[in-house]
Amino acid sequence: MVISKTDTKELTKKDVYEVRMHGRAGQGAKSGSQMLAEAAFKQGKWIQAFPEYGSERRGAPTVSYTRISDRVLRTHEPIVNPDVVIVFDIGLARSIPVTAGLNEETGILIVNTPQSPEAIRKITGFKGKIFTIDATGISLDLMKIDAPNVPILGTLVKATEIVTFGAIEEVIKDHFLEKIGKEKVDKNIQGLHRGYEEAKNG
Amino acid sequence: MSVTKPLTGAQATAEAMRQINPDVVVAYPITPQTPVVEFFSEFVANGIVDTETIPVESEHSAMSATVGAAAAGARAMCATSSQGLALMWEVVAATPGLRLPIVMPVVNRALSAPINIHCDHSDSMGAATIGWMQIFSENAQEAYENMFLALKIAEHPDVLLPAMVLQDGFITSHGVENVKVLGDGIVKAFVGDRNPDRYLLDVKHPYTIGPLALPDYYFEIKRQQEEAMINAKRVYLEVGNELSRLTGNKYPYFEEYRTDGAEAVIVVLSSAAGTAKDVVDELRNEGKKVGLIKPILFRPFPYKEMREALVKFAVVGVLDRSMSFGSYDPLYADIRNSLFESERKPKLQSYVFGLGGRDIFKSEIRQVFNELLSGNLDSEHHKYIGLRG
Numbered sequence: 001m002v003i004s005k006t007d008t009k010e011l012t013k014k015d016v017y018e019v020r021m022h023g024r025a026g027q028g029a030k031s032g033s034q035m036l037a038e039a040a041f042k043q044g045k046w047i048q049a050f051p052e053y054g055s056e057r058r059g060a061p062t063v064s065y066t067r068i069s070d071r072v073l074r075t076h077e078p079i080v081n082p083d084v085v086i087v088f089d090i091g092l093a094r095s096i097p098v099t100a101g102l103n104e105e106t107g108i109l110i111v112n113t114p115q116s117p118e119a120i121r122k123i124t125g126f127k128g129k130i131f132t133i134d135a136t137g138i139s140l141d142l143m144k145i146d147a148p149n150v151p152i153l154g155t156l157v158k159a160t161e162i163v164t165f166g167a168i169e170e171v172i173k174d175h176f177l178e179k180i181g182k183e184k185v186d187k188n189i190q191g192l193h194r195g196y197e198e199a200k201n202g
Numbered sequence: 203m204s205v206t207k208p209l210t211g212a213q214a215t216a217e218a219m220r221q222i223n224p225d226v227v228v229a230y231p232i233t234p235q236t237p238v239v240e241f242f243s244e245f246v247a248n249g250i251v252d253t254e255t256i257p258v259e260s261e262h263s264a265m266s267a268t269v270g271a272a273a274a275g276a277r278a279m280c281a282t283s284s285q286g287l288a289l290m291w292e293v294v295a296a297t298p299g300l301r302l303p304i305v306m307p308v309v310n311r312a313l314s315a316p317i318n319i320h321c322d323h324s325d326s327m328g329a330a331t332i333g334w335m336q337i338f339s340e341n342a343q344e345a346y347e348n349m350f351l352a353l354k355i356a357e358h359p360d361v362l363l364p365a366m367v368l369q370d371g372f373i374t375s376h377g378v379e380n381v382k383v384l385g386d387g388i389v390k391a392f393v394g395d396r397n398p399d400r401y402l403l404d405v406k407h408p409y410t411i412g413p414l415a416l417p418d419y420y421f422e423i424k425r426q427q428e429e430a431m432i433n434a435k436r437v438y439l440e441v442g443n444e445l446s447r448l449t450g451n452k453y454p455y456f457e458e459y460r461t462d463g464a465e466a467v468i469v470v471l472s473s474a475a476g477t478a479k480d481v482v483d484e485l486r487n488e489g490k491k492v493g494l495i496k497p498i499l500f501r502p503f504p505y506k507e508m509r510e511a512l513v514k515f516a517v518v519g520v521l522d523r524s525m526s527f528g529s530y531d532p533l534y535a536d537i538r539n540s541l542f543e544s545e546r547k548p549k550l551q552s553y554v555f556g557l558g559g560r561d562i563f564k565s566e567i568r569q570v571f572n573e574l575l576s577g578n579l580d581s582e583h584h585k586y587i588g589l590r591g
Contacts, residue, residue: 037378041208049208050377053319072380074341074476076373077563 017068017162018079022098023088026058028149032086033064035175036153039167040068048073061092068162084160087111088135088148090123099126108159110199112136112148117202131159133199135191142187142194150188154195168192204388204449209381211342211374215281215307215367216241217381218349220251221389225276225396228256228267232286233319234371235309239281265290265297272302273411275401277357280304283371284311284325291329297364298333298427300412303356303396304364305349306334310472310523311371312558320559321371323471324524327532333427335365335434336501338471342379344498345369347449353393354441360433368500370473372559388448435502455504457496458511460486464493466574467512467548469537470521471497474555474562478521481567492571497533508540517574518548521587523556531584538581549577552584560588 019036023029030051037049051064065079081101090113092098099109104127111120114137117130124130133155135148153168172188209217215238219227227246231239245251256271258264264280271278282290287308297304308326312318326336337352339345345367352365369375400409415423435455442453457475460482461467468478475496485492495511495518497503512518520538522531530538534552541547553570555562566587573579 034378038208041380046380047208048377048379050373053372053376075480075564076341076370076377076473076477078561080563080565 015069015071016073018082019066019068019084019086019156019162020079020082021064021066021086021088022092022096023062023064024058024092025060025062027062027088028147029062029086029088030064031175032149032153033066035149035168035171036066036156036163037068038171038174039153039163040066042167042170043163045069046071046073052078061096082107084108084110084156086152086156088152090115090120093124099124102126102128104128110152110155110159112152117200121202129159130202131155131199132202133195135195138191138194138198142191143184151191151195154192154197155199158196158199159201165192165196203385204382206380206382208378209342209346209383210237210376210378211339211345211369212237212309212376213241214342214346214381214383215349215369216245217383218346218389219279220245221384221386222277222279222349222353222393223251223390224253224279226254226256226268226271226278227280228258228264228271228278229281230258230261230264230286232261232283234311234321234375235281235283235286235307237375238307238309261286261290262293265293268304268306269293269297269300269302272304273300273401274403275396275398277396278304279306281307281309283309284313287325287329288313294329294334295332296412299423301362301427301430302364303353303362305352305356306364306366307345307349308366308368309371309375310368316558318558319371321373321473322523322557322559323368323532324557326366326368327524327526329366330501330532333363333431334501335363335431335499337365337367338498338500339367339369339374340472340475340496342369342374342377342381345374346381346383347445347451350389350392351438351441351445351453354444355434355437357396358433358437358441359399361430361437363427363430363434368472373473382449384448392445392448431502435499435504438499453498455497455499455507456511457494457498459494459496461493461495461511461514463491464515465491466517466519466571467493467495467515468519468521468567468570468574469495469497469533471500471523471533474521474523474567477562477564478567481564481571484564485568485571490571490575492575500533503536503540505536505540508537509544512537512541512548513544513546515548517551517577517579519551519553519570519574521553521555521570522584523554525554525557534584549579550581551579552581553587554584555587562588
């Protein structure tokens with residue numbers, strides 16, 4: 001499977017592109033934010049990736065942030081008005097206002113779920129663009145583990161083109177080649193592309 | 203040749219330590235300093251540095267071993283946060299009097315109680331009076347470069363004092379940013395080797411370190427320590443100029459950001475200064491005359507230079523990330539003190555923010571500027587930012 005590198009969208013709309021990830025500890029939202037930032041870094045951007053640390057136990061809600069810009073980033077406030085929100089477990093929406101600050105016209109909501117965008121719209125009440133992807137299903141299928149962060153980055157590429165596949169693939173190799181070997185890295189890269197292809201848009 | 207990497211503040215600090223390649227590092231891990239120790243230990247385990255690390259059971263022992271190594275003649279480092287700094291306090295307080303140039307990165311974290319792992323400056327502010335230099339870092343880049351600055355000032359023969367390099371816990375230590383890393387050879391040439399004129403392992407020239415000094419000599423020794431602090435202020439600029447040639451960055455006592463013609467100015471340390479710069483830009487675009495002062499060298503404090511900078515403004519708001527219970531907050535107290543000799547004084551307002559990691563938002567800094575411009579101020583009482591009613 002060959003998907004050619006696409007140019008990243010010009011950051012003309014806002015000079016800082018901001019992504020907020022809501023997950024549960026253990027799902028890889030923190031490393032997802034970091035991989036996204038590092039991919040943008042490889043494309044010559046200024047980046048920030050930072051998590052909110054709470055009580056550190058598996059399954060607890062987590063929030064992590066990525067900023068991408070063509071100019072130096074100085075602010076250290078949490079992201080208030082994200083361009084994209086990624087939700088790793090829609091169950092979080094019951095207790096956390098996951099779409100807070102997300103613009104209803106320009107904002108994008110991406111959810112890890114086998115459900116349709118319409119179903120997510122009902123749950124969240126969000127009026128803007130919604131993408132759904134069964135990233136957990138893809139991860140279980142390919143690697144027998146619940147690690148939705150890589151497939152969901154594929155969906156992010158489809159929704160925004162903020163980073164290229166090539167850059168994310170390089171980051172995956174940087175992080176994991178030594179640790180888990182080529183076979184598993186290839187499966188991660190397959191998962192990344194399936195996150196792009198299997199995403200539903202609504 | 204420098205290369206830009208995506209690094210956390212903790213990684214950037216460990217990277218600086220790798221390049222310095224100290225003889226001895228003794229550091230007991232404590233959140234949020236832990237990744238500094240983890241990354242550096244990896245360098246040691248992989249043989250990338252030839253530093254000796256000594257496993258110890260507490261911070262008190264960590265600082266004791268660091269002091270012992272430095273007294274023996276080694277270039278020795280430690281690193282800590284919060285409760286760790288509190289536990290090693292006895293030895294931390296002894297280090298300046300021993301005139302040992304130990305550099306210690308401190309990742310700022312709130313002090314117990316209540317127990318809290320997040321950022322504020324109550325740990326290092328408590329240690330601001332005992333003779334360590336303190337250099338504050340806004341971001342990972344500064345946390346990296348300030349290590350070299352601190353080391354070379356500390357080891358300067360006119361100084362020989364320990365130095366803390368501060369960065370904000372989690373916000374800086376655990377956030378990934380673009381960091382320009384100097385070439386290994388460039389750093390090696392810059393920091394050179396530690397060449398103490400006397401040290402315990404120099405058995406041909408035995409000397410005593412840390413002796414008893416009763417009313418006959420203690421006072422004079424402390425007077426010498428203060429002289430070293432006075433020298434440190436001069437040496438800071440000299441070493442800064444030297445480092446500037448390598449990095450292209452400047453190392454002033456404090457950074458003035460868009461203060462030309464400013465009426466209202468905020469003074470704030472570390473990562474919040476970055477957030478405030480964005481607010482200054484926004485308000486300047488709206489035609490408001492505002493600016494920012496970010497202190498970098500906090501000990502020794504540059505009173506005269508700060509006074510000369512501050513008298514130009516009508517209003518100054520000082521934002522402290524810690525309290526000094528029963529007195530003016532630490533940064534505010536120094537700003538207020540610096541103005542005593544001046545006939546013309548700006549109006550002052552003290553603010554407390556961000557205790558225990560409470561986030562500070564641009565909207566709140568904007569409100570502070572608006573309040574400063576409105577002139578509704580009380581220089582004798584602090585106000586709180588982001589405190590629930």
